[in-house]
Amino acid sequence: MFQEITLFLVCGLGSLGQHCVMALKKFGVRVIAIEQTIPKTWDFPEFPQQLEELIIGDCRQIEILERARLQKCRSVLIVTSDEEVNAQTALTVREINSQIRLVVRSGQENLNQLLNQQLGNFFADEPTQLTAAAFALAGLGDETIGFFTLNNHRLQVVKHLVKSDDPWFYRSDKLHELNNKKRHILAHFSEPSLNFQGFNQWEANTQLKPGDTLIYVELVEEFFQGLSSSLSKSRKQRHQWKDKLKKFINRFKLELWQLGSFSLLRQVRTVILVCTILVLLLLIIGTFLFNSYYPETTLLSGFYATVILLLGGYADLFGDFQPVSSMPPWLQFFALSLTIIGTVFVGVLYAALTEALLSAKFQLLRTRPPIPQKDHLVIVGLGKVGQRVASYLNEIKQPQVAITFNPDFDRTILPNIPLIIGNLKESLTQAHLSTAKSIIITTDNEMLNLEIALMTRLINPDSRLVIGAYRKGLSERLTLLLKNTQVISSYSVPNQDAAFDGSNAISRISGCNLALARSLMKSFPKTLPMPFYQHQAQYLLRELSKFLIKAELIDLFDH
Structure with a gap:
């Protein structure tokens, strides 16, 4: 049991990773680290001696994480300089250990929230933004030593020096009387003994005296909730009217923004x-x-x-x-x-x-069809792959809407398909994602694909999700975490296209049934059962070579 609660794993030994290790060592815990290459210099000369074990390898690989005794670690800190590597490592870690605490270096707020909801027991932030809390605490004064959020309630930890004119000194004789629904005493020590002995080590019947020091946790936002609940009916109606007016103004601003974005x-x-x-x-x-x-x-x-x-x-x-x-x-x-x-x-x-x-x-002459309300397909990303997918779906008369984040997208492309151009959140809302039957993600940014996939599962958990992956790793992990999800990797897309185009070429040139041609393409290597004239066979070879399909001629008289 001791091993399970005192072993930590740090992935990435840059400056941030080294400081994390040194901070953990102050708590007397053991630390294992993973780094691809040993740094030439350390920020701390004694750093190598602080590690339980240093493993050289890629932290995204399962065997490296298992070698680092991930199952026995209490937490893993993923702090490499590559956010994509960090996200992929987090997914791999959660695949191995469903309970371990994940601390990830990432500055993408929306993606961090989505990963937190999906993975659980997860925290992510950008190191440069962590100092914001320190500035806030410094601005609040010497008494507030920390604050945090718990179940949508804001709480603060306060260190208070009791004075002779303090209202508490007159309201309460005993220490336990200070506890109420909003405040709980954590520690108490008198002036002669200023050493902190730990939480909840104070005596309930201790008499409060000037010069004593209290450390307590306090709920700071219930006051505002109580205030809102005590408002009179007329004031509530006035607030509702103001909210409606605010929504109208925001809607008007959105319309003006959309009008201003027209080319x-x-x-x-x-x-x-x-x-x-x-x-x-x-x-x-x-x-x-x-x-x-x-x-x-x-x-x-x-x-x-x-x-x-x-x-x-x-x-x-x-x-x-x-x-x-x-x-x-x-x-x-x-x-x-x-x-x-x-x-x-x-x-x-x-x-x-x-x-x-x-x-x-062209924009003034033609208007696009309206966005479907339900049971439609949403295509996110209109690169070459996205445009081709949209064309296929349009040919078979499938209701769909396409989304692109490129403001300079040529609006003359795919004129018969509803098109949304804008930012991620607004575009998904306009596309009626909550009632769509399938979402196809084809952007070439894997981090963006991950973010869209997680947002999709949050908005529409039952929809079919198809993700394009351009290399093994990050997106493929989603199939293990998200149900009803299919990942199509870039190395498999050409094979699928080749089978489709190759079967069409065989059927067109040989005159055979299209179903037979497709069956032959699925069972390579295969000999075509029908004979060809020499020039006809050579023409078929040239057509198949365009689709990267290797074929050769067989002389019937030699067999």
């Missing part, structure tokens, strides 16, 4: 903004200049004159060849500048609008 506006909004600001500035300057130089005119007349000049009407005001003696040359030059600037910016605005309209002509 037509995105291309011209900068030009329109610059033009508007400059025209307004020139209107103000011109109006005040003409009004100040000609006192008999009004501001409205000066405004109209400036507008005429900005629209190219210089000849309407100064069209005669006779010099305008009543106007100084600089003001006449300013009037000419207004006409030139106005003409230039109107031309630029027309050019930008024309270019945007030409680039968006």
Whole structure:
């Protein structure tokens, strides 16, 4: 039993891993470490002597973890510099040991929450963000020495020095009287004995005196819950009205954001903004200049004159060849500048609008079908693989919706399929993921695939999940953790495509039944039962070679 609770495993011996080992050793526990290569230098000269055992190898491999006595470890700290390696190692560790505590280095908050829900007994964070708690504690003052969340309740640990004017000193004679529903005393020691003796070592009937020190845990958010429950009915209705107004404003902002993301506006909004600001500035300057130089005119007349000049009407005001003696040359030059600037910016605005309209002509001409409400397929990722999958499903008239996270995706591609472009969470919501029958993940980012898979299982546990894996390891572990999941690795996709295309070629060139051709492709190596003319056979060989299928001719007269 002693071995089971005092043995820890650390994967990755960079600077963070070494500091973790040294911190664990302060608690008197034994530490085993895994590292791919021995570092040339250690941050601590005595570091090698602190390890129970140093194993050189890949921490993602099951045999390495078993050699590190994973089954006997209390916790494993996965702190390599590669977040993908850390996630894959965490999945492998949970496969071997379903109870061990997992501490993982990862800065991806959403993925960390999903892994925590899926794996259990799991903690992950980025080391650079861990200092936030230290800054918060420092800002709270000397008394608060820690805080944590338990069952959606915020609690804090406080170290309090009792003073003579402390309200507690007058309300309670005995130490146990300080305990209530919100506060529990953990430790108490008086001024002569300042050494901490451990939790719950205090005497219940001890008399509280000034100078005593208390350490207690306190619930800090129940007050707000109680306050909300004591609100009057009118105040509750007022809060509900404010919540509805807030939701409406957020919805309006979302609509504006979606409108601003439309390609037509995105291309011209900068030009329109610059033009508007400059025209307004020139209107103000011109109006005040003409009004100040000609006192008999009004501001409205000066405004109209400036507008005429900005629209190219210089000849309407100064069209005669006779010099305008009543106007100084600089003001006449300013009037000419207004006409030139106005003409230039109107031309630029027309050019930008024309270019945007030409680039968006396909978007304006065709509208995509609506997003299905239920029993549909969701394709996440529209690279080459995703586009081909969508095309196949479209050919057999399957209801589907495609999601891409690329804002510059060519919207003329797959025009007959509903398309969603946006961030991950909003896109999955718009795709009605909770009522979909299948989700197909085809992005080339395995960490993103893992995150989407975990979110899918959280939203729709019963759906069919298909994940594209581009190398063995991370995604393939999901089949052991997520039910109703299929992983299609990159090395198996070409074989499936080749079998499909090869059977079509055999059926087309030989004239045999397509079912027979597919049966032959599934039972390689095989001899085709039908005879071919020489040129016909050579043509078939050339077609099969395009799909990386190796075939050879057999002379019937030699057999």
